[in-house]
Amino acid sequence: MKSLYVRVVLTFVAIVLISGTLGFLLANEYYQRNLRAYNEQKITSIGQQMIDLYEHKSSLDLPSYMTHVANLNFQLHLVDENGAVSQFGAPFRDQQIEPAIVQKVLAGETYRGITEEEHGLFVTGFFENTLKNSIGLPLTAEGKKYALFVRPNIEQQFGEVHIMFALLLAAMFVLSLILILIFTRYLVKPIEKLSHATKKLAEGQYDIHLDIARRDEIGDLAMHFARMTESLKQLDEMRQEFVSNVSHEIQSPLTSIQGFSQAIRSGGVTNEQRETYLTIIEEESRRLSSLSKQLLTLASLDKETGLYEPTRFRLDEQIRQVVLVLQHQWQQKKLAMELTLPETFIVGDKQLLNQVWMNLLANSIKFTPMEGSIYIAIQKDTRIVVTIRDTGIGMSEEEQEHVFDRFYKGDKSRNREATGSGLGLSIVQKILQVAKGSIHIQSRIGEGTTATVSLSTGEHPTARTTNESERSEARE
Secondary structure (H helix, E strand, O other): OOHHHHHHHHHHHHHHHHHHHOOOOOHHHHHHHHHHHHHHHHHHHHHHHHHHHHHHHOOOOOOHHHHHHHHEEEEEEEEOOOEEEEEEEOOOOOOOOOOHHHHHOOOOEEHHHHOOOOOOOOOOHHHHHHHOOOOOEEEEEOOEEEEEEEOOOHHHHHHHHHHHHHHHHHHHHHHHHHHHHHHHHHHHHHHHHHHHHHHHEEEEOOOOOOOOOOOHHHHHHHHHHHHHHHHHHHHHHHHHHHHHHHHHHHHHHHHHHHHHHHHHHHOOOOHHHHHHHHHHHHHHHHHHHHHHHHHHHHHHHHHHOOOOOOEEEEHHHHHHHHHHHHHHHHHHHEEEEEEOOOOOOOEHHHHHHHHEEEEHHHHHHHOOOOOOOOEEEEEOEEEEEEEEEEEEOOOOHHHOOOOOOOOOOOOOOOOHHOOOOOOOOHHHHHHHHHHOOOOEEEEEOOOEEEEEEEOOOOOOOOOOOOHHHHHHHHEE
């Protein structure tokens, strides 16, 4: 397989050859249509002037006169009435001509050999050194009739020009080839660097530096490649962190389940301890089930496999239902619930939005101390804005920057009872992205947290459908 460098060089060489050929053909066409007749007319005029000058003014005999004219770089072929031939100047390479043509010229007609005879399809016919490629004119000298065939001595007049043009064309081709080799290398070298960088990237090496300081398409490609590499590096780091977090979240309850199972099987526990251990095993199993369902929901949202199915429903009733579902939790902590929920209709995915309010309200309940308060309100203008504000422990600015990161927990000790899996707000953000909504978190340590959700009132423009089993699995 030819390399890109060879392909580009061959392409440029082909372009030079094709353009040169086309240029020659266009020049030839111009000569055939315009210059050929003009050239013949010019030679005819010069030949007629020669004859007029001799017949009216010259005091020389005919051979001497013809010799002087031939010295002006002309080829002359003189035929008298008896068929005797005299040549002056450089001889014609081919002196064959039909006798009928000679007789016509002797009879007073003009022979136009440049246009009447075939001299090939190309402009090179202009340089054909034959008697047929000449102009025949009648001449009367000393009472005798002659047929004078005239042609400029092209080699004598333009020989140096031929050499110069030949050298010029050869030099142009050679220099063009050298410049093509140099500049093609300059063009292909950055692509070779990108190809090498791509191989390194495919091997999982992200420490790639491309020193391509160009302000063209290749420079843009290198810049985009560097950005892509950085993004892939971040994605790989996120993947590794994600796997680590999932492993940790799964390993902890599994360790508890294994430990308490072994304790029960050993038989060295009381009935009360046995019930306690079984309760812990059941809770840890539920926690594993909840974690797997959350991961399935995130995976489905990431793939956008038609999860979003909009319907028209009352948003205020849905939020009230979520408050009732979590009633046991907020009543245990003696929290005050303040609801400002005017009648509000929305077109959206009811199950997914229910998950949003469930996660946000559960977080507020979890991080609000005893006898605190939670405020929930709906405002409707061009968009629907839902505000959930609590008087909880709040978050620092650093925590707010990472609050939507998967498995991120402000509590570095990973106290599961206090912080959960760290997927709740990630799911909320992803659902709102799919629903073309947004969420903003504002918090201060010791003063509480406010979550502001903005939603469109209309139907989601990219709503799609999927089979029922896939949807039910992702939303369980």
